[in-house]
Amino acid sequence: MVKEALFGKTLNELQELVLELGLPKFTAKQLTDWLYKKEVTSIEEMTNLSKKARQLLTEKYSFGLINSTKVQESTDGTKKYLFPTGNEKFVETAMIPDKDRKTVCVSSQVGCKMGCLFCMTGKQGFQGQLTAGEIVNQIRNIPEWQEVTNIVYMGMGEPFDNLDEVLKSTEIMTSEWGFAMSPRRITVSSIGIVPGLVRFLNESEAHLAISLHTPFHEERQQLMPVEIAYPLEDVIEEIRNWDFGRQRRVSFEYIVFHGLNDTPAHVREMAKLLDGIKCRINLIRFHPIPNTPLKGTDEATLVEFKEGLEKKGITTTIRASRGQDIYAACGLLSTKALVKN
Amino acid sequence: MPKAEEYQKKDIQLYKETITGNEEISPGVFVISYPRKHDFIPGQVVKIAINQTQPPRIYSICSGNHENEIRVLFNIKEDGFLTPKLATVIPGDSLLVSKPYGSFLGTDQPAYWIATGTGIAPYYSMFQSGQFENKTLIHGARHLNQFYFEDDLEWALGKNYIRCCSQEQSCDVFPGRVTDYLKTLTELPADQKYYLCGKALMVVEARDLLIEKGVPYENIVAEIYF
Numbered sequence: 001m002v003k004e005a006l007f008g009k010t011l012n013e014l015q016e017l018v019l020e021l022g023l024p025k026f027t028a029k030q031l032t033d034w035l036y037k038k039e040v041t042s043i044e045e046m047t048n049l050s051k052k053a054r055q056l057l058t059e060k061y062s063f064g065l066i067n068s069t070k071v072q073e074s075t076d077g078t079k080k081y082l083f084p085t086g087n088e089k090f091v092e093t094a095m096i097p098d099k100d101r102k103t104v105c106v107s108s109q110v111g112c113k114m115g116c117l118f119c120m121t122g123k124q125g126f127q128g129q130l131t132a133g134e135i136v137n138q139i140r141n142i143p144e145w146q147e148v149t150n151i152v153y154m155g156m157g158e159p160f161d162n163l164d165e166v167l168k169s170t171e172i173m174t175s176e177w178g179f180a181m182s183p184r185r186i187t188v189s190s191i192g193i194v195p196g197l198v199r200f201l202n203e204s205e206a207h208l209a210i211s212l213h214t215p216f217h218e219e220r221q222q223l224m225p226v227e228i229a230y231p232l233e234d235v236i237e238e239i240r241n242w243d244f245g246r247q248r249r250v251s252f253e254y255i256v257f258h259g260l261n262d263t264p265a266h267v268r269e270m271a272k273l274l275d276g277i278k279c280r281i282n283l284i285r286f287h288p289i290p291n292t293p294l295k296g297t298d299e300a301t302l303v304e305f306k307e308g309l310e311k312k313g314i315t316t317t318i319r320a321s322r323g324q325d326i327y328a329a330c331g332l333l334s335t336k337a338l339v340k341n
Numbered sequence: 342m343p344k345a346e347e348y349q350k351k352d353i354q355l356y357k358e359t360i361t362g363n364e365e366i367s368p369g370v371f372v373i374s375y376p377r378k379h380d381f382i383p384g385q386v387v388k389i390a391i392n393q394t395q396p397p398r399i400y401s402i403c404s405g406n407h408e409n410e411i412r413v414l415f416n417i418k419e420d421g422f423l424t425p426k427l428a429t430v431i432p433g434d435s436l437l438v439s440k441p442y443g444s445f446l447g448t449d450q451p452a453y454w455i456a457t458g459t460g461i462a463p464y465y466s467m468f469q470s471g472q473f474e475n476k477t478l479i480h481g482a483r484h485l486n487q488f489y490f491e492d493d494l495e496w497a498l499g500k501n502y503i504r505c506c507s508q509e510q511s512c513d514v515f516p517g518r519v520t521d522y523l524k525t526l527t528e529l530p531a532d533q534k535y536y537l538c539g540k541a542l543m544v545v546e547a548r549d550l551l552i553e554k555g556v557p558y559e560n561i562v563a564e565i566y567f
Contacts, residue, residue, distance in 0.1 A: 113541040113567035115548070117558060123549070125542025126567075161567060195396045221444060225544065225563040228445045229386065229399050291549050293558045 002086075005064025006043070006057070007035050007140070008133015010168060011177045021056045032177040036140070041065050064133055065141050068093075078323030081142055082335070085110055087128045090335040091156050093138040094328040095148075098320075103150040106138045107333065108166050109157025114191055116211075116224045118255055120289045120327075121156045124336035130157070132168035139173070151181070153188040154209070156333045160196025170204050183207075184247060191226050192235035201242055208244075209282070210235060212252040214261040215269040236273060245278025255284045255331070258295040262305050271312035280315045287321065287329045355390055355397060355437040361410060363430050367486050370459065371428055372403065373436075374412040381406055381441030383467040384536075387413065388439035391426050398423050401538070401564070402441060403462035405469030411441070414462040414489065445538070445564040451475035452534040455547055457519055458482060460539030460566060465490050473497055481505040481519035481543065488514075519543055523550045531555050537563040 009017065014028035027049060034046045043049075043058050069090075070082035081093045091107040110127040112119070138155075139145055151173060153159045159166045170186055172178040188200060189209035201208070212232065214220045221227040244250040252274070256262050270281070283306055286296035297305070302318060309316040323329050362374040383406055390397035404412035417424045430436065447467030454464040454476055461480050467473070468490075478498055482488055485506055494502045505515040505522045515522045520543065529535075535551050537544045544563050552558055 111541075113565060115541050115545045115563060115565045117548070122541070123545050125540070125545065217444070221562070222559055225565045226567075228443050228564050231444070291553060293552050 003060060003062040005131075005133050006031060006061045007064030008131055008136055008168075008172070009035075010132075010171055011175065017061075018053075021053075021060075023053050023056065027053055029177060035063075036136075036172060036178045064137075066134065066137050067141060072326040072328070074323040074326045074328060076322055076325075078326065078328050079142075079144075080323060080326050080328040080333075081138070083134070083138060083141075085128065085130060085134055089127045090338045091130065091134070091138070092328070092333040092335060093142070093155060094323055094333070095142055095144055096322050096328075097144075098322075101149045102144050102147045103152060104139050104142070104144075104148050105152050105155045105328075106135055107155030107157050108135060108153055108159040108162050110335070111339075112157050113161060114158050114224065114226050116191070116226075118213075118223060118257070118286060118289070118292065118294055119331045120334040120336075121331070123289070124334055124339060127339055129162045130165060132165045132172060135165060135169040136172050136179075139179070149185060151186045152209075153186075154330065156335070158191060158193065159188050160190045160193040160200060163196045163199060167200070167203055170206055174205075184249075187249075187251070189253065191224055192230055192232065193226065194230045194234050194238060197235060197238055201238075205248060207249040207251070208239075209251045209253055210239070212254050212270075212281075215266060215273045219261065232273075236277070239277060249280065250277065251280040251282055253282050253284060255286050256297040256302055256305060257286055258297045258301070260294065262297040262301050264308060267305065267308035267312065270309060271314065274314060280317065281309055283316060283318045284330050285319075285321050287324055287332050289331065355388065355439050357435050358438045359432075360430050360434045360436060361432055362412075363428075363432070365428075366414075366489060369428075370414070370416045370487070370489065372412050372414050373427060373430065374404070374410045375436070375438065377404075377409055377411045379440045381411075383447040383470040383472060384443070384445040384463040385441040385466075386443040386445075386463075387411065387441050389413065389423070389427070390437040391423055393437070395422060397437065397439065401445075401460075401462035401466065403465045403469075405466065405471070407470065411438075414459050414465075416459050445536070445562060447472045447536075448534070449474065450534065451530075452477075452536060453529075454478045455519060455523075455535065455537050455539075456480050457539035457543045458487065459489070460543075460564075461489055463538055463564065464536070465494075468494065468497065477501045477503070479503045479505065479519055479522060481507065481522075481539075483508045485509045485511055485514065520546045520550060523547055523554075526554065529554050529556055531557060531560070533560065535561045537561065539566060541565050541567065 018027040068081040072080045077097045079095045089110040094105040096103045111124045112121045113126040115122045174183045183205035186206040191211045306316045358375040388397035400413040403414045505519045507518045
């Protein structure tokens with residue numbers, strides 16, 4: 001029988017667990033130190049717990065870290081880790097070094113249900129949800145984990161389609177008893193599932209990124225089927241209810257496709273759509289995927305598009321493509337080849 | 342910390358409706374009905390919640406737009422919260438529902454309707470609303486008893502109604518998945534709309550196949566059940 005993992009449990013959950021085992025409540029805090037702050041990997045190494053406590057814990061639980069089974073390194077220093085999951089599937093995680101920063105791009109699901117036309121992950125369909133432990137493991141269990149400065153939920157999957165576990169994972173990352181990271185170092189990216197968006201904005205202080213890609217409803221529907229159920233208009237309306245621009249940030253991701261969403265009309269509509277929202281637009285170069293009918297825009301048009309948005313008063317950046325040679329760049333993560341039918 | 346009710350208020354408006362029917366049309370698959378109070382365009386969806394404390398889920402309408410009631414097709418998801426409860430609802434019980442909305446819209450133009458499982462629902466709504474002329478319907482299912490509404494559809498669409506069954510065989514049913522059937526097609530009109538409705542993997546694989554066969558992606562309308 002597979003033992004339940006301790007890693008991925010919150011302080012509250014650990015308190016309940018230790019009380020059930022007849023251990024003192026403070027054992028839970030000791031456990032969080034071992035799980036989330038120290039460099040140990042087994043219950044046996046938790047030396048400030050009594051021998052009886054360790055024995056009781058070992059009978060029912062495992063520490064719960066899952067080792068990566070493959071690492072690829074890009075010429076630009078980006079690394080891609082392959083992690084097995086509890087349901088015998090795999091997810092990928094990217095670690096992107098940049099000067100004094102190390103950003104980890106985590107996955108929240110195995111595959112994805114959203115089916116965006118430009119995304120490689122979408123092509124593998126959906127194979128399952130990750131637990132909070134499996135999400136946090138992607139940070140804790142890479143060699144660089146003590147140096148990680150930023151976390152982005154931009155790997156495989158749609159975070160708001162697995163929001164319970166995503167929120168639990170951010171709680172572990174930001175709590176004093178956990179990684180004690182500032183929520184301002186964490187960005188959760190979504191295509192805009194409105195009920196999830198509302199809940200996330202209420203329950204988390206992490207930054208928000210929305211995959212926008214075009215301001216026009218019909219065009220967005222062709223690129224992103226979610227537009228049918230949760231139109232961008234509703235997403236923006238909800239975002240308007242929130243105060244961004246001080247501590248908390250909202251950004252919009254925009255992959256620029258040749259002849260599709262890189263025109264002056266798109267600049268004008270974007271300015272209209274985002275009027276009054278303190279935000280940033282991240283322009284992303286399209287990384288072609290097999291059999292795609294889409295093409296990335298050329299560099300000159302990309303720069304022109306950026307300048308057009310800036311002239312309208314919108315802070316706009318062009319995201320550097322990282323890890324493209326190892327398929328770790330935006331939209332390229334996939335474990336389809338490893339999915340057993 | 343805000344409660345679930347507050348999320349609901351911020352979500353689309355839900356109103357109370359009395360259920361008039363709930364019929365199991367195939368093992369684990371139900372059609373639930375309630376009075377129609379709003380106009381809708383075939384292909385649109387409604388949100389349904391069992392109470393104020395749980396988030397609603399989205400379902401395609403499967404009834405015609407001139408009928409007096411709205412019907413919704415659903416299957417029980419073992420690990421789901423809502424569908425096992427919906428299955429136990431009886432006439433006279435109340436549910437919370439939204440006005441119809443959404444942009445997966447049927448038209449009178451020639452088109453391909455492609456679905457798996459309960460993804461047939463929006464097409465049956467279009468069919469019941471009289472939009473079945475010049476349509477080809479390709480429906481995929483694991484078992485032969487999962488071709489919901491097949492008598493009506495076969496009668497009206499004839500050879501333009503293609504059933505694909507991946508785990509059982511029958512003389513008038515294509516043996517295999519929807520995507521296997523699409524692979525056999527040599528010529529597809531590029532100027533028609535192709536509607537896709539169902540689970541993510543079928544939708545993305547069918548979309549790739551259609552694009553490979555020369556259908557512009559602008560003519561593909563996809564709705565994924567998630």
